[in-house]
Amino acid sequence: MKVKKAVIPAAGLGTRMLPATKTVPKEMLPMVDKPAIQYIVEEAVAAGIEDILIVTNRAKSAMDDYFDYYPELEDRLNASRKERELAEVRRAADLANIFYVRQKETKGLGHAIWRAKHFVGDEPFAVLLGDDIMRAKTPVIGQLIQAAEKYQCSAVGVQEVSTESISRYSSVKVEPLESNVFTVSDVVEKPLREQIFSNYAILGRYVLYPCIFDILEDLKPGVGGEIQLTDGLRQLCQRKRMVAVDFEGRRYDTGNVTGFLEATIDFALDHPLTEKWLKAYIKEKAKEL
Numbered sequence: 413m414k415v416k417k418a419v420i421p422a423a424g425l426g427t428r429m430l431p432a433t434k435t436v437p438k439e440m441l442p443m444v445d446k447p448a449i450q451y452i453v454e455e456a457v458a459a460g461i462e463d464i465l466i467v468t469n470r471a472k473s474a475m476d477d478y479f480d481y482y483p484e485l486e487d488r489l490n491a492s493r494k495e496r497e498l499a500e501v502r503r504a505a506d507l508a509n510i511f512y513v514r515q516k517e518t519k520g521l522g523h524a525i526w527r528a529k530h531f532v533g534d535e536p537f538a539v540l541l542g543d544d545i546m547r548a549k550t551p552v553i554g555q556l557i558q559a560a561e562k563y564q565c566s567a568v569g570v571q572e573v574s575t576e577s578i579s580r581y582s583s584v585k586v587e588p589l590e591s592n593v594f595t596v597s598d599v600v601e602k603p604l605r606e607q608i609f610s611n612y613a614i615l616g617r618y619v620l621y622p623c624i625f626d627i628l629e630d631l632k633p634g635v636g637g638e639i640q641l642t643d644g645l646r647q648l649c650q651r652k653r654m655v656a657v658d659f660e661g662r663r664y665d666t667g668n669v670t671g672f673l674e675a676t677i678d679f680a681l682d683h684p685l686t687e688k689w690l691k692a693y694i695k696e697k698a699k700e701l
């Protein structure tokens with residue numbers, strides 16, 4: 413079955429980016445000239461997704477406004493012949509069919525995904541976490557969709573991380589299937605040293621079957637007292653086939669200041685408006701260090 417829908421959970425409180433995120437949603441912070449959330453939406457669209465549900469909360473209405481038309485601004489840009497800006501402003505609003513649902517209580521990632529139940533219906537769907545921004549030749553979620561369609565099953569995006577850092581992620585128990593694809597038989601969220609299955613961590617991309625919703629509905633809070641998606645995946649992979657794709661591409665954790673800066677610099681080095689200037693600036697700066 414084709415994957416045409418995506419869910420982007422974006423209801424976190426942004427506590428790692430305070431004080432900036434006290435009043436501006438972290439997903440709306442600009443990376444070069446676009447808000448972070450637009451990179452995620454563009455990745456989904458590039459992978460053939462048509463309908464996107466963003467799970468928000470009461471402090472995030474700037475996101476709905478961003479993906480809407482803004483007639484007064486567009487008229488002004490038109491009148492002053494700012495064609496590039498006008499095209500970019502319109503493009504953001506026309507990227508995809510974007511829907512919103514609120515997570516009324518901050519109860520964890522699993523709970524946020526569960527809010528997508530009615531939007532998803534009975535098709536497999538993609539999940540892209542708002543903090544994990546990717547730079548890849550082929551959209552990372554597209555790499556997962558390919559594997560999920562080939563094996564007709566759920567898929568998670570993984571990469572190897574160090575033993576010291578895996579306790580910040582989830583660890584996946586894997587057996588080789590083909591080149592960069594593995595069969596998943598277990599997963600654990602924020603593992604203690606003795607719980608680590610492998611150094612493959614799930615990094616923010618999933619293709620899931622709707623049976624995950626029945627599992628999430630009955631899930632008890634896990635690590636940090638939150639309903640964890642990983643605990644749901646643990647049951648899902650024990651009931652049905654799940655694969656892990658060791659994806660090509662670089663992942664940035666833009667939920668913290670250093671990851672956000674790394675992504676901003678790398679995207680600015682790729683951007684026609686900033687590339688030349690930034691290279692010269694970095695060379696100049698390096699002399700002072």
Ligand code: G1P
Nearest residue numbers: 521541544581582614615616642
């Ligand atoms: C979440 C997931 C975790 C995953 C991580 C990176 O954790 O719960 O399994 O490895 O994202 O994508 P969080 O960063 O919200 O603590």
